[in-house]
Amino acid sequence: MSAAEEVVAEGHEAVEAVPKRAMTLGTGTSLVVLAALLIAPVFVKNFIIFQMTMLLIYGLAVLALNILTGGSGQFSLGQSAFYAVGAYTTAVLMEHFNINYALTLPIAGVICFGFGYLFGKPALRLSGVYLALATFALATAMPQLLKLNFLEHWTGGVQGLVVTKPDAPFGLPMSQDMWLYYFTLVVTLAIYIFSVNLLRSRSGRAFMAIRDNEIAASAMGVDVALYKTLAFGVSAAITGIAGSLGAIAVQFVAPDSYTITLAISLFLGMVVGGVGWLPGSIVGAAFIIFVPNIAEGISKGLSGAVFGVLLFLVIYLVPHGARQAAILGHQLAGKLRKN
Amino acid sequence: MTAVRFRLAAMSAALALCTAMSGAALAQKTYDSGASDTEIRIGNIMPYSGPASAYGAIGRTEEAYFNKVNAEGGINGRKIKFISYDDGYSPAKTVEQARKLVESDEVLLIFGSLGTSTNSAIRKYMNEKKVPQLFVASGASKWNDPKQYPWTMGWQPSYASEARIYAKYIMKEQPDAKIGVLYQNDDFGKDYLKGLKDGLGAKASMIVLEDSYDTSEPAIDEHVVKLKAARADVFVSVTTPKFAAQALKKAAEIGWHPVHIISNVSASVGGVIEPAGLEISQGVLSSAYTKDGSDPQWNADDGMKKFYNFLAQYDPKANKLDAGVVFGYAAAQTLVKVLQMCGDDLTRENVMKQAAKLKDFAPDTLLPGITINTAPDDFAPIEQLQMMRFKGKGWELFGDVISSELNSAHSALHNQK
Secondary structure, three states, X not given: OHHHHHHHHHOOOOOOOOOHHHHOOOHHHHHHHHHXXXXXXXXXXHHHHHHHHHHHHHHHHHHHHHHHHHHHOOOOOOHHHXXXXXXXXXXXXXXXXXXXXXXXXXXXXXXXXXXXXXXHHHHOOOOOHHHHHHHHHHHHHHHHHHOOHHHHHHHOHHHOEEOOXXXXXXXXOOOHHHHHHHHHHHHHHHHHHHHHHHXXXXXXXXXXXHXXXXXHHHHOOOOHHHHHHHHHHHHHHHHHHHHHHHHHHHOEEOHHHHOHHHHHHHHHHXXXXXXXXXXXXXXXXXXXXXXXXXXXXXXXXXXXXXXXHHHHHHHHHOOOOHHHHHHHHHHHHHHHHHO | OHHHHHHHHHHHHHHHHHHHHHHHHHOOOEEOOOEXXXXXXXXXXXXXXXXXXXXXXXXXXXXXXXXXXXXXXOEOOEEEEEEEEEOOOOHHHHHHHHHHHHHHOOOOEEEOOEOHHHHHHHHHHHHHHOOOEEEEEOOOHHHOOOOOOOOEEEOOOOHHHXXXXXXXXHHHHOOOOOEEEEEEOOHHHHHHHHHHHHHHHHHHHHEEEEEEEOOOOOOOHHHHHHHHHOOOOEEEEXXXXXXXXXXHHHHHHOOOOOEEEEOHHHOOHHHHHHHHOOOOOOOXXXXXXXXXXXXXXXXXXXXXXXXXHHHHHHOOOOOOOOHHHHHHHHHHHHHHHHXXXXXXXXXXXXXXHHHOOOOOEOOOOEOOOOOEOOEOOEOOOOOEEEEEEEEOOEEEEEEEEEEOOHHHHHHHHHHHO
């Protein structure tokens, strides 16, 4: 609670300078959210469970971008490329090599870490909008790369690959959707805890030092090049794991699923959730999954325009995203308690 | 404990009695979820937004057509509720929307969803759930696979069947032709090339050169030059609109005048022929299966009169130049026919059974002589096309309606021998 007040006291202009304690939720709130996530699937239809799974998966991908942008201050519009690499790694390993789906996740993570790290190396020389453009190029190139002839034997080319959905193990009496949800939830929690600890660690402080002032950071002895590429690598790895889970949940991978639209959606999710506020990732994911559906419900022909208006309202009313809303809620609750 | 057991027994007895009674009362009426005495719920997924949003016209026309059917009393007294969602042409979103339709809206079937990779994404799911994925709006030939996917059926002529028709034409008109093929390096191009070779059968050696291009190439000039150098005198251009126009232009530029066949995909006058040049496009060949909504030759046609009346009354904002409008009308009409055939047995199984029983059904906007025929082992409803030649400012149909079925191709081959 005090952490939240601290932020407000510092003023609204300071999006970039998020104190590290304010990047997470309080213990009480975390437990309530966790309990809700654990219990909810028991009461809803399989389709809703599927949507909740997708919520967690996109939440992970937004979280990854949040570490990169909110943590180390680098922009990326290329997250869809890492997502695609993760998805394809899992699909190819599962369908061509019959590897267990759970084992493909770490493999996808490692491959994407390497991919992100290597991409981060040359991209280091760029900053701000130039870096955003370089990653943008990566995102536009990825669907075409996946269609390449010599890869077609593995990727299935434009036709894509169908992925088999895993059954619940040990004969557990739950549907495939429910099992996959809990599986995703465990992975998401593990990565969330890892991310929180990463940002609280020495490396996390180095990220934030670079974000706040690169020159000062290097003067303090932070290896700027190393930590920037590291942030890229970690972000890519988490995005890749999200992609893997996405491939299993959707049961299909095709180049058309991983276009620049996905990268922009993830970016949008991060902004709506609040840059640098990790719990906001889930809120951002909810925005990019559900708001287009709401917009479509309002007007089919103008769904894009309605979505734009809703987005505009969010940015206008709560420019700092879900984090700001959470702080306002907290203040309100505090006031009510005093009365 | 015994009390509980007794109550359970009584309840199950009552339940059995109820089902028995309702079974007797309903007589032949049987329903799966999505159908009732008053309503049939139909799902649909279209790219209303995103890169393929031009196809959204198909969904809007279908919706208007079902409104017309409802206004005229529905199907055997049941109103159609058409639930159409947007997937933005993204396969991941298609899966979400399909699951929403099946599990939340509980539709009887999903009808006319658009796109090859989008429909591929849900094919397995639909077949596992045993929900019809009926009249898929995509030209891939994979939708005709009743053995592996008995719940999925295509509608329009596949790229392969169109190519087989060109093969027939070439064998008949120019039996000693040297064919040069330029094809787009994706599922569309490959489906097509395979169809062409299947159609030529033993005479596949007539193809002197097959050359592919990628959509990422800015221009395909050098491929056209290569085909000319191979001394081809029939040029089959399996290209999407932009590249079809480029090929037309380049061939004229280098003074190459083969028999030029372009795929139906690129037969748009405004999108391909005019940009390439009307003069150099005279005599170009292609094929069609629907009537052209902007062609005055159909003004007196009964089917098209009905179509124009429908547009005036239920969809006045639709652009009749848009091929999607003609397409959506005919597809919706086919679905209504199947549902009528189902009678009071509106189960998913019966829907597929009736859909596989269409005989000589002719929607209003298909070319005269082209009919829809299906069978339990034939899930390709439209397999006929008619050749057309570009003359003056428009396409002119010529010759008979040609069927693409392979057996007749073989018999033609035997006749030649």
